[in-house]
Amino acid sequence: MMKLLLRHLLSTTLFIAGTVFAGGDYIRPPPRKTLSFPWDQKPSSQPQQVHISLAGDKHMRVTWVTNDGASPSIVEYGTSPEKYSATAQGESTKYSYLLYSSGKIHHTVIGPLQENTTYFYKCGGEGPEFQLKTPPSKFPVTFAVAGDLGQTGWTKSTLDHIDQCKYDVHLLPGDLSYADYLQHRWDTFGQLVQPLASSRPWMVTQGNHEKESIPFLKDGFVSYNSRWKMPFEESGSASNLYYSFDVAGVHFVMLGSYTPYDEYSDQYSWLKADLLKVDRRRTPWLVVLFHVPWYNSNRAHQGEGDDMMSSMEHLLYAAGVDIVFTGHVHAYERTKRVYNGKSDRCGAVHITIGDGGNREGLAHWYKQPPPEWSVFREASFGHGELKMVNSTHAYWSWHRNEDDESVQSDQVWLTSLIGSGCNTGGGSHDMRRILMAS
Known part of the structure; x- marks a missing residue:
């Protein structure tokens, strides 16, 4: 009886504090310990x-x-x-x-x-x-999405669930290994993800835990850039911290939250040029990933993405970006189509999915009442699956790690901005005019 009472009090306290429950009285588990990796002597030439x-x-x-x-x-x-x-x-x-x-x-x-x-x-x-x-060249195509992975028991649970998903590409919006200057943790992270990452392409961007800079001694991202080389050169970028690529009918843009993004920066110039080349007849879906969310009703990391949003949101809006994935906040949240701080039918759906399994735990506390643009939010570990069914419709689902079981907790059909009357497509005169003027 006492256990039931304590459980009820805990659930009520969390709800009042602002955590949104999609699963009724589901009690979130605590963080799990960092995984241990037994020493395994392999031949020095073995990959x-x-x-x-x-x-x-x-x-x-x-x-x-x-x-x-x-x-x-x-x-x-x-x-x-x-x-x-x-x-x-x-x-x-x-x-x-x-x-x-x-x-x-x-x-x-x-x-x-x-x-x-x-x-x-x-x-x-x-x-x-x-x-x-290899991924297909035509629809349908499926993507697994999980950010802020780390190397904990919950990371393993998330990876096990992703392994059960029939996906073509893994998308990771920053914070991979949580090495945090301890370089051997990059090695153990590579060992942990090898079974999945060796069989399906992993497309990643950097987070704050990749920075690892030491003033006067080490520039940031040396470990990340050395180990996780992405197709930046192939996409005309001068930096591994931002790039783009296509899969089937989707154009992906991976941006850097921790490299200059103001209107005078190389990243800003590259982004404009990349968006101007997008042909929505060939890639009708346009998806962007970066680490720090712009739309976040969690109390964690409030306002940290405001400067980047101020610099770049109008470019994404002009190009007709459909979906934005971010991490950083250790919880899940999905918005309506939104732009300039409020709902907008021509804006992007923003999805925060920084809940892969990191050692720092979950961000439980949300602002109350929720903003009008916030549709679903929950502090649980998990992963997402994005199935692009055709050029106009996609099915998004988020799967909570519940006692090591994968439970679908949020799902929605998304319609692309193609044919919406919004400014989309590389051939759009209005979009080209707006981007060129920016």
Whole structure:
């Protein structure tokens, strides 16, 4: 009886404080401990921390680490197990961070590849065989979305649930490893995600936990940039911190919340140029990811995205962006279509999904009453699934980690801005005029 009373009091207190419950009296579990990784002595030339990412039209970048500096950066691949019809030569890098020295980090681009096809590949000429599946070139296409992952028990739960999802690409809006200057945690994170990240492309952008700058000693993002090379060069960007790519009929723009974004910055100029090239007849959906949310009714990180929003929101609005994914706030929230602080039928749907499983715990407290633009909000660990069904309709669902079970807690059908009467498409005179004037 006493346990029931305490549970009721806790639930009531959390509700009054501002946490929105989608599951009635669901009691959120506490943070879980950081995972431990037993020491595993592997041959120094054996590939470790294997992950893949998209690298331009019909190409994929394979990244891995070896402890042997003489290991070649080659990838053998083909459509049959252990029968490789092609070989690609790549590049390698390494970095030092105070007393830490990384292994040899290999980046090799393979292709051209057939769409929606399983390939078998081997890195560096030895070690285990991996397999990957390329995304389709046409609808439908499905994306898994989870930010602020870290390396805790809840991270593993989230990854297990994503592994059960039939998805084509993983999207991560910042805060990957939570290494926080302890560089070996980048290695253990690579080990943790390898089973998923070696089989489906992971497209990521940076968060505050990737910064790792030390004044006068180390610039920020050296670890992130060395290990998670994205297709920035392929998309005309000068920085790995912002880039774009296409999947089927979706154009994705990955922005940097922690690199200059004002109207005089390189990122701002690149974003304008990238949006002007978008052809909504070819990619009818336009989706943007960055780390710090612009629309956030949680008490955590209030106002941190205001400057970036002030600089860039009008560009996204002019281009007709459909969806914006962010992280940073360790909770989930979905908005209506919104622009300039209020609902707008031509604005983007903003989804905060910084609840992948980080060690810092959940952001429980929300502002009351909720803003008129906020549709659904809940402080739970989980992941999202975005299925682009066709050029006009998509199905979004968010899945809470409930006692290690994946429970669909929010879902909505989304309609693209194509045909809405809003300014969309690279050929739109109004959009081009607005972007050029910005």
